[in-house]
Amino acid sequence: MTGLRPPAPLLYRPIVEAALREDLGRAGDQTTDAVIPAGASATASVVAREAGTIAGLEIACSAFGLLDERAEVHLRVADGSAVEAGTVLAEIAGPARAILSAERVALNLLGRLCGIATLTARMAAAVEGTGAAIACTRKTTPGLRMLEKYAVRAGGGANHRFGLDDAVLIKDNHVAVAGGVAAAISAAREAVGHLVKIECEVDSLEQLADALAAGADVVLLDNMGPDDLRRAVEMTAGRIPLEASGGITPENVREIAETGVAVISMGWLTHSARTLDVALDIVL
Numbered sequence: 001m002t003g004l005r006p007p008a009p010l011l012y013r014p015i016v017e018a019a020l021r022e023d024l025g026r027a028g029d030q031t032t033d034a035v036i037p038a039g040a041s042a043t044a045s046v047v048a049r050e051a052g053t054i055a056g057l058e059i060a061c062s063a064f065g066l067l068d069e070r071a072e073v074h075l076r077v078a079d080g081s082a083v084e085a086g087t088v089l090a091e092i093a094g095p096a097r098a099i100l101s102a103e104r105v106a107l108n109l110l111g112r113l114c115g116i117a118t119l120t121a122r123m124a125a126a127v128e129g130t131g132a133a134i135a136c137t138r139k140t141t142p143g144l145r146m147l148e149k150y151a152v153r154a155g156g157g158a159n160h161r162f163g164l165d166d167a168v169l170i171k172d173n174h175v176a177v178a179g180g181v182a183a184a185i186s187a188a189r190e191a192v193g194h195l196v197k198i199e200c201e202v203d204s205l206e207q208l209a210d211a212l213a214a215g216a217d218v219v220l221l222d223n224m225g226p227d228d229l230r231r232a233v234e235m236t237a238g239r240i241p242l243e244a245s246g247g248i249t250p251e252n253v254r255e256i257a258e259t260g261v262a263v264i265s266m267g268w269l270t271h272s273a274r275t276l277d278v279a280l281d282i283v284l
Contacts, residue, residue, distance in 0.1 A: 004080045004154055007146055012059045015147065016066060019105045029101040042096035042282055044103075046089045046110070049277035053121040054081045054089060055154035056113030056147060061090050063106040068098030080154045082121065089278070103280045112144070113151040114276035120155025120269050123253055132257035132264050133158040135243075139267035148270045160265055168192055170200040172222070181207050185214035199243070208232055212239070220265075222246050226255050233260035 006012070046061065048054075054077055064071040071094035077083060089110075092099050123134045136152040137160050138145070149159045161167040170184045178184035181200055188198050199218035200211045205228060211219050212235070221232055223246035236242055241262040248256055248266055256264055 004078075006056070006058050006079060007150055009062065011146060013062065013066070015143065016059065016063050016105065016109065018143070019109065020063060020066060020102065023105055024101065029097070032097050032100045036096050036100060038097065040096040041094065042099050043091065043093045044099050045091050045281050045283055046106070047279050047281055048083050048085060048087045048089055048114075049279055050085045051083065052114050052118035052276040053155050054083055054114055055079050055117035055151035056110055057089055059147060059150075060106045060110035060113070061092065063102040063109070064092050064094070064098055067102045068095045070094045071098050071102075080117070080156075091283075092280075099280075099282075107278055107280060109147070111275040111278045112141075112273075113147055113154075114278065115273040116148055116151035116270055117155035118276055119273040120152050120157040122250065123264075123266070123269070124156035126250060126253050127257035127264065130254070130257035132261055134253075134269070135160045135263050135265040136269045137245075137265055137267040138163070139271040141270070152269055157269065158263070168196055168198040169220070170198070172201055172203065175201070175207075181210040182214040185211060185216050189215065205231060205235065208235060212236065216240065218243060220245055221261065226252075226259050229256065229259035229261055 057075055057079055061073045064073055071092060074091045076088050076090055120134060127134060134157040136149055136157060140148045145162065149162065152159060161169065168188045170188060175181055175184050178187060181202060185198060185200055197217040199220055200216045201220040201222050202208045202211055203222045208219055218241050220243045221229060224232065224244065229244055232242055243263040243265055244256050244261040245265045248264055253264060
């Protein structure tokens with residue numbers, strides 16, 4: 001995928017290091033240390049056992065070098081690539097103990113991120129040509145948000161806000177406590193800087209009219225059917241982007257996209273993606 005770049009190592013290494021520490025525990029890899037001589041070398045291939053979209057290959061394979069800097073990693077495909085079952089994704093050479101001890105951490109991360117990218121790619125393909133973007137949400141695995149959102153991009157999707165601090169998204173509970181859509185948007189406008197966008201969630205066309213009148217920058221249309229979505233697009237007339245969310249499936253996503261909304265957001269891109277089957281094979 002053109003222009004796709006993984007997060008900087010400074011950002012992802014602490015995540016990989018934490019996973020290695022969790023797996024090695026207090027005593028290290030007792031099996032590998034007992035069975036494999038300290039000076040043994042090995043060569044291994046990271047292989048896709050099923051077809052999918054690749055994400056996080058460099059990130060996952062950094063686990064080998066973190067255990068032993070002598071490990072050499074050669075990536076054979078780029079993130080964002082669609083691969084078939086049996087494709088060699090990377091080759092690892094170096095100290096056998098490091099390769100075997102880092103194996104599970106590397107595969108856990110790679111399989112998780114490839115699963116997200118694969119599901120995202122499926123949804124992006126389903127809406128191709130409509131102009132609608134497929135976006136993730138904050139429904140991510142604690143501690144892995146940066147990597148999971150990167151996987152969404154690798155699959156051809158877009159990122160919603162990364163956290164509570166990079167945009168205003170007024171949800172239904174905010175509206176309830178604030179006393180209405182207009183009141184919530186007005187309060188947000190007074191509180192944040194001019195560079196901060198304000199998005200408001202609405203669940204009716206009446207609330208949409210209130211949000212437009214109050215000057216929302218983006219409106220999230222929650223759990224609306226195609227007919228109401230089309231009416232919302234007509235009401236907005238291109239003044240601001242509209243985002244559809246809730247109740248979206250692979251079966252109806254194309255119909256939702258064809259209503260004219262700009263963004264379709266789905267939490268299950270990250271919270272329900274099935275892990276892609278990847279493996280590490282020692283080359284004898």
